[in-house]
Amino acid sequence: MPVTEPVLCKRIPTPPWGDPKDRHVVGYDEYVKTGGYQALEKALAMKPAAVVDLIKDSQLRGRGGAGFPCGLKWTFLPEPDDGRRYLAVNCDEAEPCTFKDRLLIDFDPHLVLEGIAITCYACGLDTAYFFIRGEYRKQAKIVQNAIDEAYQHGIFGNKGSMKGKSDFAVECYMHLSAGAYICGEETGMLECIEGKRGWPRIKPPFPAVKGLFGRPTIINNVETLAAVGPIVEYGIEWWTGMGCESSVGGPPSYGPKLMGVSGHVNKPGVYEVDLGIPLSKLVNDYCGGMRGGKQFKGAIAGGVSMGVLGPDQFDAEMDFDIGRKYQVLGLGTACPTIFDQDTDMVAVARNIARFFAHESCGQCTPCREGTTWTYKLLSRIERGEGTSKDLDLLLEIAGSMGIMPGTTICGLADGANWAVRTIINKFRDEFEARVKPVLVPLGVG
Numbered sequence: 145m146p147v148t149e150p151v152l153c154k155r156i157p158t159p160p161w162g163d164p165k166d167r168h169v170v171g172y173d174e175y176v177k178t179g180g181y182q183a184l185e186k187a188l189a190m191k192p193a194a195v196v197d198l199i200k201d202s203q204l205r206g207r208g209g210a211g212f213p214c215g216l217k218w219t220f221l222p223e224p225d226d227g228r229r230y231l232a233v234n235c236d237e238a239e240p241c242t243f244k245d246r247l248l249i250d251f252d253p254h255l256v257l258e259g260i261a262i263t264c265y266a267c268g269l270d271t272a273y274f275f276i277r278g279e280y281r282k283q284a285k286i287v288q289n290a291i292d293e294a295y296q297h298g299i300f301g302n303k304g305s306m307k308g309k310s311d312f313a314v315e316c317y318m319h320l321s322a323g324a325y326i327c328g329e330e331t332g333m334l335e336c337i338e339g340k341r342g343w344p345r346i347k348p349p350f351p352a353v354k355g356l357f358g359r360p361t362i363i364n365n366v367e368t369l370a371a372v373g374p375i376v377e378y379g380i381e382w383w384t385g386m387g388c389e390s391s392v393g394g395p396p397s398y399g400p401k402l403m404g405v406s407g408h409v410n411k412p413g414v415y416e417v418d419l420g421i422p423l424s425k426l427v428n429d430y431c432g433g434m435r436g437g438k439q440f441k442g443a444i445a446g447g448v449s450m451g452v453l454g455p456d457q458f459d460a461e462m463d464f465d466i467g468r469k470y471q472v473l474g475l476g477t478a479c480p481t482i483f484d485q486d487t488d489m490v491a492v493a494r495n496i497a498r499f500f501a502h503e504s505c506g507q508c509t510p511c512r513e514g515t516t517w518t519y520k521l522l523s524r525i526e527r528g529e530g531t532s533k534d535l536d537l538l539l540e541i542a543g544s545m546g547i548m549p550g551t552t553i554c555g556l557a558d559g560a561n562w563a564v565r566t567i568i569n570k571f572r573d574e575f576e577a578r579v580k581p582v583l584v585p586l587g588v589g
């Protein structure tokens with residue numbers, strides 16, 4: 145069953161479902177009038193373990209970038225003791241080209257809060273921190289307002305609250321991020337919430353066992369949490385009827401997905417579509433086609449850290465298999481940026497490298513030095529001052545930094561390396577046309 149009706153955007157008239165002029169923040173009363181918080185009531189009538197099983201069986205995969213199975217993550221928590229247990233809600237959304245969580249906050253914050261309440265009940269978590277991007281000042285006000293409303297109506301707060309239907313009590317706080325990309329990395333986020341510099345932590349221990357303030361912590365993305373309520377309300381069959389199976393023998397990509405499309409299309413924006421939709425269909429049927437009728441040249445798969453799709457990959461299916469099938473890192477945030485025929489891919493690579501060099505937190509030498517030198521080399525090539533040796537050096541640097549080669553603490557370096565490697569590999573001609581050949585002296589002796 146394809147996504148014919150919006151699921152996460154049920155109350156948001158997004159294109160093609162409504163006029164953007166009709167959009168407004170859905171407050172508590174309107175949310176309840178349109179069926180909101182019924183999923184929480186349903187969850188509270190179930191045993192917490194049954195809610196965890198339901199989410200596990202739905203095979204909901206994380207929407208924050210890695211696609212990790214949500215229910216499985218929840219089972220990593222140890223048995224409760226007398227101490228605190230936390231939920232850290234990741235709304236940092238600092239990945240360039242990614243702007244889909246913002247839509248949920250801008251228009252339907254209670255959908256996320258309901259997901260938070262259900263998750264805390266299911267996993268026995270008593271405190272939630274809503275971590276929001278530093279630049280999202282307007283959205284921070286919306287979130288704080290919605291949290292206040294949720295307290296007033298007994299969703300959060302003292303024992304006996306949760307609409308008076310449970311002994312369980314959850315406190316929910318908003319925490320404004322410091323405004324750096326690395327603060328969205330899950331352990332960088334935990335450090336920030338603890339009031340420290342957003343430096344990622346070495347794992348293990350994993351946050352489910354030792355997270356915030358050394359206590360068990362679940363970390364989920366805003367869109368993942370927004371999906372929890374609808375799954376509880378409408379059931380597994382409904383959820384697994386959307387999206388697609390894996391075509392390479394991996395786990396499925398069920399459910400709808402928010403895809404934020406930017407770049408050279410006629411109607412950039414956030415669209416709620418089935419996972420597995422071909423990129424060409426997303427661009428042509430939803431985004432009004434390529435801007436100015438130009439040819440598709442390539443696309444960032446889903447946030448710059450995922451790398452790029454080449455000219456022959458316009459029909460790539462946007463699901464969690466995309467990495468294995470199309471030589472990119474993965475689906476990431478599923479927010480593609482589209483490039484037309486006139487795009488200078490050397491400039492694209494240099495611009496992305498600049499971002500990573502600026503955002504590296506500097507703890508790991510391969511990342512700190514690697515991203516800086518990658519940016520310097522690409523700038524040199526863009527100016528026409530590079531040599532063919534620089535290209536090989538770039539690929540060597542890129543291939544030697546990241547969690548995958550085992551040289552760094554977090555995934556930022558992998559993102560930098562995949563972005564640069566895939567652009568050079570898929571658009572090598574453009575780079576070669578910009579570099580000078582290395583002259584080898586002839587016939588000495």
Ligand SMILES: Cc1cc2nc3c(=O)[nH]c(=O)nc-3n(C[C@H](O)[C@H](O)[C@H](O)COP(=O)(O)O)c2cc1C
Nearest residue numbers: 206207208234236237238328329330364365368555
């Ligand atoms: C450098 C870096 C930045 C990240 N930024 C975000 C972010 O802004 N939002 C997010 O949800 N996940 C981000 N992630 C992924 C998180 O570490 C984590 O996997 C995610 O929040 C888990 O939620 P999920 O399982 O619901 O997807 C980032 C990862 C890295 C390596």
Ligand code: SF4
Nearest residue numbers: 505507508511552554
């Ligand atoms: S990989 Fe880069 S961003 Fe991540 S911890 Fe190491 S230096 Fe910091």
